[in-house]
Amino acid sequence: xxxxxxxxxMAAQAEKRKKHLFSASGFPIxxxxxxxxxxxxxxxxxxxxxxxxxxxxxxxxxxxxxxKFQGESIDRIADFDTRVSLLGADPSELIDPETFLIxxxxxxxxxxxxxxxxxxxxxxxxxxxxxxxxxRYLAEQIISLKSDPFFSDVKIDAISRNTxxxxxxxxxxxF
Amino acid sequence: MSLKLLVIPxxxxxxxxxxxxxxxxDIGLLQEKQATYATKLDQAKNIDTLLGNIDALSALLKxxxxxDHFVRNYFPQEMDQGxxxxxxxxxxSKSGVAVDTMHFEEPGSGPIAASAxxxxxxxxxxxxxxxxxxxxxxxxxxxxxxxxVKGRYENxxxxxxxxxHMNRAHKTRYxxxxxxxxxxxxxxxxxxxxxxxxxADFDFMEAAKKQNALYAATFTKGTFAMTSYTIISDWVTExxxxxxxxxxxxxxxxx
Numbered sequence: 055x056x057x058x059x060x061x062x063x064m065a066a067q068a069e070k071r072k073k074h075l076f077s078a079s080g081f082p083i084x085x086x087x088x089x090x091x092x093x094x095x096x097x098x099x100x101x102x103x104x105x106x107x108x109x110x111x112x113x114x115x116x117x118x119x120x121x122k123f124q125g126e127s128i129d130r131i132a133d134f135d136t137r138v139s140l141l142g143a144d145p146s147e148l149i150d151p152e153t154f155l156i157x158x159x160x161x162x163x164x165x166x167x168x169x170x171x172x173x174x175x176x177x178x179x180x181x182x183x184x185x186x187x188x189x190r191y192l193a194e195q196i197i198s199l200k201s202d203p204f205f206s207d208v209k210i211d212a213i214s215r216n217t218x219x220x221x222x223x224x225x226x227x228x229f
Numbered sequence: 230m231s232l233k234l235l236v237i238p239x240x241x242x243x244x245x246x247x248x249x250x251x252x253x254x255d256i257g258l259l260q261e262k263q264a265t266y267a268t269k270l271d272q273a274k275n276i277d278t279l280l281g282n283i284d285a286l287s288a289l290l291k292x293x294x295x296x297d298h299f300v301r302n303y304f305p306q307e308m309d310q311g312x313x314x315x316x317x318x319x320x321x322s323k324s325g326v327a328v329d330t331m332h333f334e335e336p337g338s339g340p341i342a343a344s345a346x347x348x349x350x351x352x353x354x355x356x357x358x359x360x361x362x363x364x365x366x367x368x369x370x371x372x373x374x375x376x377x378v379k380g381r382y383e384n385x386x387x388x389x390x391x392x393x394h395m396n397r398a399h400k401t402r403y404x405x406x407x408x409x410x411x412x413x414x415x416x417x418x419x420x421x422x423x424x425x426x427x428x429a430d431f432d433f434m435e436a437a438k439k440q441n442a443l444y445a446a447t448f449t450k451g452t453f454a455m456t457s458y459t460i461i462s463d464w465v466t467e468x469x470x471x472x473x474x475x476x477x478x479x480x481x482x483x484x
Contacts, residue, residue: 084240091247098255105262112269116443119276122283123442131286132440134297135447137304140369140434141398141457148464149401151389151427172405 149175158182161198161205165191169222181211183224192223204229272443279442285451296458302471303461304398305433308372313431315472316395317376324388326380326425334373369432373402378425379409385425392427394466403428
């Protein structure tokens with residue numbers, strides 16, 4: 055037993071194990087694996103086929119009922135619903151000029167004469183133009199407008215004196 | 230023995246081909262079909278609900294015929310500039326103001342119409358929302374009208390109030406009251422006469438035809454959302470009768 059090459063013996067054993075894998079028991083393992091995969095795939099195909107049948111049956115049910123889902127009455131219902139939903143009942147869209155004018159009437163100083171009142175929804179600006187004899191009345195007018203939350207942001211746009219000596223002014227407010 | 234040795238690598242190769250080439254794509258297909266099946270199953274289950282909803286909505290629309298009539302007049306299907314002229318003229322004469330000018334702008338030219346065209350909503354199929362798929366929603370078109378009237382302050386204020394509450398959908402964009410410009414040769418020196426200007430956008434929308442209840446969100450519920458209608462019907466106080474087709478016919482239209 056002396057002089058046996060141990061490393062050679064280990065290499066031989068590894069070679070033997072490799073051969074074993076590809077020979078005696080390795081062959082049935084791969085075959086069993088192949089069969090299992092084939093069976094699994096077959097099952098998958100069968101399941102897909104049955105799913106297709108179920109989908110076709112459901113499609114047929116839906117198509118059969120489809121005639122009940124179209125027609126003049128369906129169009130009318132859908133149209134009414136769309137119109138009602140688009141009526142635009144947003145309170146901010148419902149603007150009553152009278153409300154603005156009543157508010158304005160209550161805020162104008164007696165010594166001031168208005169020449170113009172403009173409401174611009176797109177620019178979100180209200181413009182008040184007028185005429186008065188004295189700068190004090192103009193100042194009072196600004197204070198009066200500012201006392202209302204709607205006109206709290208009043209800014210002077212222009213002041214001038216006309217040929218008759220009266221003070222003409224334009225005030226702007228953003229809303 | 231050598232043949233037997235060849236069979237094994239071939240079997241492994243075959244297994245790999247089967248798994249990569251057939252089993253894996255079929256698994257993907259299976260997932261797709263399962264999703265389709267689930268959607269179709271939901272649709273089939275919802276069909277009964279949809280049929281119930283259609284019956285309920287149909288009955289509701291019949292019982293709410295007044296609302297139906299109101300909505301169709303308030304928010305018409307076609308551009309009705311003629312009706313708007315009639316309404317404004319009717320309200321002007323009722324308020325005691327004189328119509329000076331009227332100006333109309335083409336539909337779809339305003340910024341409102343342009344922004345409305347991109348409106349989208351979630352697509353439904355048999356009451357089942359299809360995630361990630363958006364449908365184009367019917368969108369209103371708009372034409373703009375400006376009217377300038379002349380009259381006393383109280384009359385113009387009354388005119389504005391009536392116009393704001395008319396039975397025709399609109400959005401007030403601008404109104405003004407100004408002292409009327411004095412003309413040099415005018416003998417009319419009535420300083421109480423003012424010029425009132427009112428501008429509004431009028432929406433209209435064509436009726437959507439060939440609707441399918443399976444794909445319309447309306448039928449996922451058995452009732453109409455009438456809150457907007459209630460608010461608007463309370464807001465409208467000026468019910469101007471519809472303009473009827475007049476008797477027409479003239480042998481020489483120029484004399």
